[in-house]
Every structure is written in structure tokens, then in C-alpha cells.
Amino acid sequence: MIKVDFNKPVTVGNEFEYMRQAIENVKISGDGVFTKKCHTFLETELGVTKALLTTSCTHALEMSAILLGIQPGDEVIIPDFTFVSTVNAFVLRGAKPVFVDVHPDTLNLDETKLEAAITPRTKAIVPVHYAGVGCEMDAIMSIARRHNIAVVEDNAHGLFGKYKGKFLGTFGAMATQSFHETKNFSCGEGGALLINDPALAERAEIIREKGTNRSRFFRGQVDKYTWVDIGSSYLPSDLLAAFLYAQFEQREKIQSHRKNVWDMYQAALRDWAGKHGVQLPTVPADREQAYHMFYMLLPNLELRQKFIMYLRERGIYSVFHYLPLHLSDMGQGFGYREGDCPVTERVSDQLVRLPFHNELTSSDQEQVIDAIMEFQF
Numbered sequence: 001m002i003k004v005d006f007n008k009p010v011t012v013g014n015e016f017e018y019m020r021q022a023i024e025n026v027k028i029s030g031d032g033v034f035t036k037k038c039h040t041f042l043e044t045e046l047g048v049t050k051a052l053l054t055t056s057c058t059h060a061l062e063m064s065a066i067l068l069g070i071q072p073g074d075e076v077i078i079p080d081f082t083f084v085s086t087v088n089a090f091v092l093r094g095a096k097p098v099f100v101d102v103h104p105d106t107l108n109l110d111e112t113k114l115e116a117a118i119t120p121r122t123k124a125i126v127p128v129h130y131a132g133v134g135c136e137m138d139a140i141m142s143i144a145r146r147h148n149i150a151v152v153e154d155n156a157h158g159l160f161g162k163y164k165g166k167f168l169g170t171f172g173a174m175a176t177q178s179f180h181e182t183k184n185f186s187c188g189e190g191g192a193l194l195i196n197d198p199a200l201a202e203r204a205e206i207i208r209e210k211g212t213n214r215s216r217f218f219r220g221q222v223d224k225y226t227w228v229d230i231g232s233s234y235l236p237s238d239l240l241a242a243f244l245y246a247q248f249e250q251r252e253k254i255q256s257h258r259k260n261v262w263d264m265y266q267a268a269l270r271d272w273a274g275k276h277g278v279q280l281p282t283v284p285a286d287r288e289q290a291y292h293m294f295y296m297l298l299p300n301l302e303l304r305q306k307f308i309m310y311l312r313e314r315g316i317y318s319v320f321h322y323l324p325l326h327l328s329d330m331g332q333g334f335g336y337r338e339g340d341c342p343v344t345e346r347v348s349d350q351l352v353r354l355p356f357h358n359e360l361t362s363s364d365q366e367q368v369i370d371a372i373m374e375f376q377f
Contacts, residue, residue: 002315002317003314003315003316003364003367004315004316004317004355004360004364004367004368005317005355005357006317006318006319006353006355006356006357007181007182007355007356007357008357008358008359008360009181009186009188009357010357010358010359011246012246012247012250012253012254012358013246013247013249013250014246014249015242015243015246015247017246018034018242018243018245018246019239019242019243021033021034021242022034022238022239022241022242023239025238027238028237028238028239029235029237029238030053030233030235030236030237030238031215031218031235031238032238032241033238034238034241034242034244034245035053035235035236035238035241037241037245038051038053038192038241038244038245038248039051039052039053041245041248042177042192042194045160045251046167046169046170046194047167047170048169048170048175048194048195048196049195049196049197049198049201050194050195050198050201050204050205051192051193051194051195052192052193052195052204052205052208052234053190053191053192053235053236053241053244054190054191054192054193054208054234054235054236055189055190055191055233055234055235055236056085056178056180056189056190056191057085057154057156057176057177057178057179057180057191057192058085058088058089058191059191059232059234060176060177060191060192060193060234061085061086061088061089061090061152061154061176062089062092062232062234063193063204063207063208063234064089064152064174064176064193065089065090065092065093065095065124066093066207066230066231067174067200067203067204067207068123068124068150068152068173069123070090070093070094070095070123070124071093071094071095072093072094072095073094073095073096073121074090074093074094074095074096074121074122074123074124075095075096075097075098075119075121075122075123076090076095076096076097076098076122076123076124076125076126077098077100077114077117077118077122077124077125077126078090078097078098078099078100078126078128078325079099079100079101079102079108079109079126079127079128079130079344080099080100080101080102080324080325080326080340080341080344081102081107081128081130081322081324081325081341081343081344081347081348082128082130082154082322082325083156083322084325084328086126086128086154087325090124090126091330095123096121096334097325097331097334098117098119098122099325099326099331099336099340099341100113100114100117100341101113101340101341101342101343101344102130102341102343102344102347103343104343104346104347105279105282106130106133106135106282106283106284107130107131107347107351108127108128108129108130108133108134108135108136109127109128109135109140110343111135111136111139111140111143112139114139114140114143115143118143118147118149122147122149123149123150124149124150124151124152125140125143125144125149125150125151125152126151126152126153126154127140127151127153127154127172128153128154128156128157129153129154129155129157129158129161129168129290130157131157131281131289131290131292131293131295132157132158132159132161132168132184132289132290132291132292132293133158133161133281133282133283133284133287133289133290134158134161134162134163134168134287135163137163137164137166137171138164140171141171141172144172150172150173150174151171151172151173152172152173152174152175152176153168153169153171153172153174153175153176154175154176155168155169155175155176155177155194156176156177156178156180156183156191157178157183157290157292157293158289158290158292159177159183159184159185159290160184160251160255160290161287161288161289161290161292162287162288163286163287164286164287165288168290169194170194170196171196172196173195173196173197173200174193174194174195174196174197174200175193175194175196176191176192176193176194177191177192177193177194178190178191179191179192179244183292184254184255184258184290184291184292184358185244185247185248185251185254186243186244186247187236187240187241187243187244187247188240188243189236189240190236190240190241190244193208202216203229206228206229206231207229207230207231207232207234208231208234208235209231209235210227210231210232210233211227211228211229211230211231211232212225212226212227212228212231213225213226213228254358255290255291257358258291258292258356258358259291260362261291261294261356261360261365262289262291262294262356264362264365264369265294265354265365265369266280266281266294268365268369269296269369269372272372272373273296276299276377277299278296278297278298278299279296279297279350280296281294281295292356293353293356294353294354294356295321295351295352295353295354296351296352296354297347297350297351298350298351298352299350299377300349300350301349301350303377304320304349304350304351304352307352307375308320308352310371310375311368311371311372314367314371316355316367316368316371317355318352318353318354318355319352319353320348320351320352320353321348321351321353322348323348324341324344324345324348326340326341326344327345354368355368
């Protein structure tokens with residue numbers, strides 16, 4: 001019997017009312033009223049040039065690869081500890097992934113290893129803000145500018161997180177967001193492409209609209225629209241946008257709740273973790289995290305697996321996270337081998353994510369914490 005879910009998609013405001021309104025608008029396909037509201041919200045709150053909702057963060061990443069003109073033979077630098085979408089978007093265009101190891105504390109891309117990974121074929125650097133804690137963006141952007149390489153931030157975890165007072169997703173030429181059901185703000189499946197380089201904005205609209213200038217037509221800038229570029233259908237239904245916009249309206253409520261959840265785990269587990277050699281999340285002083293997840297690094301794989309099963313037997317669902325991309329079948333096909341990214345290999349075996357969602361109660365957390373305290377090492 002499940003007592004505490006790892007994740008639980010919930011409504012927090014006007015989701016059903018706005019979906020009803022979307023239906024009454026007789027416009028439930030892409031770029032309806034609520035899609036535009038979401039665009040305006042993201043552009044206003046983050047200060048980005050343009051925001052475009054997509055059907056997933058994966059599709060936003062694919063759009064970024066097209067916008068950068070990624071071609072066979074190009075190389076893209078990616079942290080080894082990330083979701084497969086981060087790399088697939090560029091491999092689909094023919095690029096070779098160049099995996100870089102991560103820091104052992106934040107689990108973010110280790111910027112000290114960037115220079116050694118750059119070659120004349122490097123076309124992009126894709127930092128991933130793991131757990132909504134920002135990468136070392138000053139160093140990454142400095143290296144990227146010095147070598148004239150584009151930066152695309154995979155900010156799937158980090159909406160409203162900050163690095164040195166500046167929102168994550170506003171550093172690179174582009175950034176991508178996720179609104180999957182496991183994220184802070186969700187519509188089940190969804191994403192967004194954030195564009196900071198104005199030169200990319202118009203083409204991004206075209207790619208997202210199946211390679212047509214349809215958006216210009218609807219703005220009255222052309223009298224008909226036609227096929228002008230490559231592209232695909234990356235528009236989510238306005239029903240999904242209606243759901244998402246209702247969640248955006250509750251931004252403060254959602255983030256406040258998640259902060260309370262994170263803080264409760266941190267305060268309750270700090271001493272226990274120190275006693276048993278367990279590593280808790282690291283948030284550097286110059287970062288404001290997005291409160292996306294709470295994870296622990298147990299001493300080894302055997303204990304991690306024992307811990308997950310122990311919690312499950314008590315009706316508490318916890319999960320591990322990414323496997324090293326360089327050791328996957330695809331990664332080995334690109335020539336990677338064991339030992340190439342040792343930090344990723346280690347933390348992948350150790351990491352466990354605790355239950356964390358927008359309806360998790362303090363009573364739920366107490367059950368989780370009490371169970372953890374009773375775990376036998």
C-alpha cells in the first residue's frame with residue numbers, strides 16, 4: 001500500500017476553469033489565448049526576448065539544435081549526468097556528444113574541464129542546472145565567448161532559480177524548460193524554449209510552426225503563409241496551456257510550499273546524514289535554488305538499493321536518477337568507456353530522490369523522515 005507518493009500531479013488554482021474557457025474560445029489547438037498568456041508571463045517574469053511553449057522540453061532542445069545549425073561532424077559539450085533528451089536533441093542532427101564530468105557537490109557540469117573538451121568542431125555547450133541549482137555560469141559564459149561557442153541552458157529543473165541574482169535560463173543564447181508532471185509547474189507534458197538572442201526569435205517561430213511563416217500571417221505581416229524553412233509541429237494544445245497558466249498564477253504559493261518541503265528535509269536529516277556519511281544537496285551561497293527536488297547520496301550502490309527497497313516496503317516511494325550517459329549502449333558507441341567520467345559513475349550509484357511534490361504534507365514528510373531514521377546501515 002502506497003502511503004507517500006514520490007510525485008503527485010495536483011491542481012492548485014483555476015486549472016479546470018481555464019480549460020473550460022479554452023474550449024469556449026473554440027480554439028484548443030496551439031497558440032490560443034492561454035498559450036499567449038503563458039508566453040507573456042515567462043517573458044515578463046524572466047525578462048527574456050521571447051518564450052515559446054513547446055510540447056516538451058525535449059522538443060525545445062531539438063528546436064535549439066536546429067536554430068544553431070547543428071550538422072554531422074559538429075560536437076556538443078554536455079554533462080554526463082543528465083537526461084537522455086539533452087544529448088538526443090543534438091545527436092538527431094548528426095552531432096557527436098562530448099561528455100564532461102560533473103562536480104561532486106552540486107552535480108553540475110564541471111566548468112574546469114570545459115577547455116580541455118573544446119575542439120575546432122565544438123558548436124555548443126549545454127549546461128544542465130541540476131536540481132534547480134545553477135551551474136557556474138560566469139566561468140561557462142566566459143569560456144564560451146572566448147571560443148565563440150553558443151550556450152544552451154537545459155533549465156528543466158530550474159525555473160525561477162537564480163545565479164548571482166540573475167534568473168537561470170537567461171544567460172545562454174537559448175534555454176529550455178520542462179512542464180512535465182514531475183516539475184514544479186506542470187501541464188502533464190510540456191516545455192518552453194526561452195530565447196535571449198533576438199536574432200533567433202523569428203526563425204524559432206518558423207521552426208515551431210512546421211517551417212512556415214504562419215505566425216507572421218496571424219499578425220498581419222504577410223497576406224498568406226507558406227513553407228520557408230525546415231521545422232516540425234512543436235505547439236502544445238491551448239488546453240495544456242490553460243492548465244499551465246493556472247499554475248503560473250500560483251507561482252508564489254507553489255514555490256513557498258516547495259521551499260518548506262526542502263527546508264524540512266534539510267533540517268531533519270542534517271545530523272543523521274553527517275553521522276552516516278550521507279551527502280545532502282549543496283547550494284552555493286551565490287545561488288537561489290528552484291526547490292525542484294531533495295536527494296541524498298548514500299555511501300554505495302548496495303546501500304542505495306537496500307534503502308529504496310526499505311522505504312518501499314513501508315509504502316514510501318523514492319527513486320534513483322540518471323545513469324551515466326557515456327556508459328549507455330549509445331555512449332559506448334561513441335567510444336566512451338568506464339572511467340571516463342568517474343564522478344558521474346559514482347554519484348549515479350549513490351543518489352536517491354525523496355518524495356517531493358506540490359501536495360506533500362508535513363505529516364507525509366514526518367513518515368519519510370521517521371523511516372529514514374530507523375534505517376539500518
